[in-house]
Amino acid sequence: MSENGQDGGNVGESERQPIFLLPGIVTALIGLITAIHIAATLVLNQNGQLQLIYWFAFLPARIAASTQQLDLALPLIWTPFTHALLHAGWEHLIFNMAWLAIFGTPVARRYGAIPMLVIFFLTSAAGAAFFAVTDWNSGAYLVGASGGIAGLTGAGVRFMFQPVIVTQHPETGERIVLGRKLASLSEVMREPRARTFSLFWLILNAAVPLYPLFTGEVVQIAWQAHLGGFIAGFVLVGLFERAAIARQ
Template identity: 65%
Template sequence: MNEQESAPVSQEPEGREPVFLLPLSITALAGVLIAIHLASTLVLNPDGQVDLLFWFAFQPYRIVVAGVDPSIAIPLIWTPFTHALLHAGWEHLLINVAWLAIFATPVVRRYGAGPMLFLFLISAFAGAALFAATTLYSQVYLIGASGGVAGLTGAAIRFMFQPVLMARDAETGEPVVLGRRLASLREVFVNPRSRFFTLIWLALNAAVPLVPLLTGSALSIAWQAHLGGFAAGFLLVPLFERKS
């Protein structure tokens, strides 16, 4: 990242506070997720909701049956991404929107809206890929933004726990904020705060498959999408660092 990082410039007239504290791109993405869920629950009848899942949720089993009927596999072109726009219920949606607001915000402020959206989509794809690798024959659907949000979480961890770098202006001697440097993979695990957060996050998601065995509950959480998305954001975020 360029060591001379400028502070965000407010577009609001002087003396006025912005209505929304979130960046516009995050507000827009959250609005799209909410609008889609509203439409699916209030406008579509049960048959329409089934069709919505068929055409826009990700189902790995399509890969298996593609040899028998190739037309069934056509939605695989877009469903690794569009599954991130659908949710199973309001609780599912609101948890993902809250997590999006928390971890997408530092990514947008550092890199901008375009890189944030790219990381969200490519992480959703990576989450779908790991989900497919572990559920290929189960005929289950994957929906939810959690893979994309997990990718933004992985990206943010690379810098949000690092110390703020300071310097002094050569002419005035005033302190200048340089920003936070992107941590290397090693530095993430050397820093106590980023190491603790990362290991706890990975451990909790890796333990999800054990919950039904220990409690007898029918817990349905796509931990594969979380882990795949997190890895994508964690590893790909250096692509958006500005060169010195």
């Protein structure tokens, strides 16, 4: 909180400043995911944690198993979305929440709370779908917000690196900042920073399955969810652009 002095040295009414610079919806989502992890690790016993995974993590093996036992398919209705609210450990949680703060913030400020959440959960589901394609019968399960965060990253890369558009009011000549353009794929590839970031991000994640070939170590990273989420976010963000322009 800061206070502005008035003429004669009097202190005027204080101006309230936000404690957190994050949009409210980003703070709320981070708080919800963190609260779920605290409850899962400090409140639930081992059996409760297993039940949490069984009912809310995304298990691709359910898809094949449901052909023999229909009731196994029921969690497939919500687990493509709810897996994004669970995390495997504190390191996993902290890393993802930092990334969510970085890339959720510009998307929320440009499009608003509801569109940001829609992009987050739809791209989480897209990431789950990519994960299912490659881990159909492995028995592996998917938890973590990284697919949805990758979706927000894919959405953000389409405007974050674009130049700010400035014009003048036709009558007053006042300088007006219009914001940044939502770039097409070709425009993203023509912008050096956007191109470098996107290619580095995609290549880095696509190379994850090759890591064990050189080190012999198994990497517990859902690279498929990252790629699926990023591509989905890159495409889906265009659906919200017209409403954002109208609001501005």
